[in-house]
Amino acid sequence: MADAAAPSTGPARPHARTLRRDARLEQLALFGLASPALILLLAVLALPVGWLFYLSFIGNDGGFSLQHYERMVDSKSYARIFRTTFEVSLITTGLCILLGYPLAYLLSQLPKRMAALCLLAVLLPFWTSLLVRTYAWLVLLQRRGLINEWGMSLGLWSEPLALVHNLSGTLIGMVHIMLPFMILPLYGSMRAIPADLLNASANLGARPSETFRHVFLPLSMPGLFAGSLLVFVLCLGFYVTPAVLGGGKVIMVSMRIATDIELFVNWGAASALGVVLLVLTLGLLYGASRFLSLDRVLGGGSR
């Protein structure tokens, strides 16, 4: 930088201050490069979100009121919606751990080239449109869909099962959508575990299962935590898949927000739910950021 070139003694001393000022001005100008992006964020994100925040405290009579929040506490239907949201998010996260951990473990043990090839199986759905994947499950799971036809022709069940437009359909679809968000951070953290540690453990006489349990598993925990958090947080505000595959039987917070706007045009109620959702999400992320770098969570699944 410019001020590094400024000698601190000798005849050049009067220039030092000018140089320092120039350096600071340049720093400011560079920093200014971020301002168009910041202005866009302020105008299109912060301003309307702040507005909705304000609206959530305005009652139907136009004055300040907590009625939208009180209703959430009092009303049974709201309690059910929050319970459903948490249940669906928790089960989805659990299933993602169950399916994602073994695959991430396997990928991390494969030679690099082979792993890159297998990773395509994770990245391809990750990049495919959410709507396309949801549609695929709708087609596969419907009464006359592929799963039912194959299941019946194999004699596994005799009547077409109701696989979609209910909780099971929602869960299948959500696990499918969320799995890459679990696997990618998990895989990253597993790859970072030095093979030397596992070798040392084996060298000291541990059986492979003991090495896994006492060395590998604890070291993969940060990745598992990051992935689970990401999946859980994304599930909380998820809309498209439960709306299509749930068939109106699985009502999550996000869907209630949409109907509050589309059907009832009740900005206050929708805003209050949105604020609660936002606070929950940010609270979870903030809480987690004290244990692991948020950058890692966001960078792991940057969508």
Add this chain to the structure above:
Amino acid sequence: MIRWLKRPATATQITHGQRLWLYALGGLVMLFLIAPTLIVIPMSFSDSQYLQFPPETWSLRWYESYFASPAWMSATATSFKAATLTCLLATPLGVAAAYGLFASQVRWAGAVYMALVTPLMVPLIFFAVAAFYLLARLQMVHSLAGLVLAHSILALPLVVVVVSSALKSYDMSQEQAARSLGASRLAAFFLVTLPQIRFAVVTGALLAFLTSFDEVIVAMFVSGGENATLTRNMFNALRDQIDPTIAAISTLMIIVTTTLLALAQLFGKSER
């Protein structure tokens, strides 16, 4: 084969044979991940209303119904327009912000970075409602400009994250060297820095394009009328009944995404 089963899979002496269950489970999970998307492709060529697999009779009728429909065609055009404009708006802003934060090294750069990536943390449905509210106030609901503004908010953090992480491994003294040899700040950036982070910039631009192209919820609230996007129309069609035309559209969308990603990969390969 038998010998392979008895060979150790890792230095911890576990054999491939003992690992078979893991290979099987991993394979099943990979199948679960890719099969549903891939199976849509052959199904879209089925003649039946119920999209058989494998199709008994092949036909292009769903593609015909897509290409013959003015509504689908206009929605497709809107989606491409919105995605291109989002990419053109979010990429320069994101690159400028990431570069500015990296080069200036001011104390609050970290805080600004966090501010720039907040859209990733705001639940999408809440942002959609907020954007809808703002654009309604500005009488810009159902306008292309409004949709692009909203989508740019979602695309911006992705560009910032990708470009910032590329800059982390970039040595700014190269730019200083260029400037000490007489290049202007601007010339130094375009001739020295940009070529080295080109892959990240292209990846960011691609992410921005796909974010807008695939986005459903914001589009559902904000787009409509003449400017309804493809995903919005698809989503509405899905809520009503299973329209096989969507299988054809899905196939085309998979092709678009895969092509773009393959191009980005090729671009990255030729860079390195």
